[in-house]
Amino acid sequence: MRAAVLALLLAPAAWAQTVPEPDTYRGEPYRAPVPATLTGAQVIGIDEAVALHEAGAAFVDAMPRKARPEGLPEGTLWNEPPHQTIPGALWLWNTGYQALAPAEEARLRDGLTRAQQDDPDRPLVIFCRADCWMSWNAARRAVEWGFDPVLWFPGGTDAWEQAGRPLVIADPVAP
Template identity: 55%
Template sequence: MRAAALALAALLAAAGARAEAPPEPEGYRGENFRAPTPATLRGATVVTTPEAEALWRAGAAFIDVLPLPPRPRALPPGTLWRDPPRDSIPRAHWLANTGFGALAPGTEADFRQGLAAAADGDLDAPLVFFCLRDCWMSWNAAKRALAYGYRRVHWYPEGTDGWGEAGLPLERARPTAP
């Protein structure tokens, strides 16, 4: 019985260690994007689900940065490929593939253009960045928006996972064209 209690205590301690948020890196996260994220983002406001909902109801621009999956290489020529469906927060601008650690020049230009459209060209417009829970892509994208001069950046680390679990609406999304 004592051995079982010690094993359980060790398991709980290990689970607690995994749940601890990592520190903010100096730059952008460049790999292993589906991993625990920091609890903070310098210069941004980290929001909970109720806070994100309040911003959404107030009309803030929501920016979904979930990447599109690549077309499988092994598909025979001529095979029709459709991206898997994405359910996102209603009215969100889905700027797919813009949360990587490094962006190709064309992708970065598309991201800047997408942000400008979402914010109506206003650097003081509230922007809420999200993806999925434990997804560094939204952290990277929010950090990049701060570097571009946006001043009211919010990061919603629970993303569509937390939104859906709270019983808030999700709708089928399509990537926003630049």
């Protein structure tokens, strides 16, 4: 019994396997292990994210916006739950899906341009939550559209909060 337990502990864990970088945008499920790379972008961890935040880099949150639940009876009040993000981040909601509608594509492109504040050298740090493909997809689009430098922060708000950094309530960018 002890030998079997020891063998399991010493065996490579399935979660430790590398996720390959796909050739295209990733769809469902969006909450799943992500690759360690994003061609054309620099991948950063929490220490780099904090340093970039303190240096004034642009932070872009690609987390989707919670929609009003379908099937609510007419007249039912629904309050959108607050979205927490990294202080100063621009919340470009619904811009990390595999396929984007024209409105979401415009929101992402215009938002990235606005985030750089007329400084094409201002780093764009794109994130959402840990193990979320939304930020990977949004950062990939930024690279393909010629934005530079693009930095992908796969730990996102989860890593930020775990590092003891504060989160704030975000206002969504107008549609």
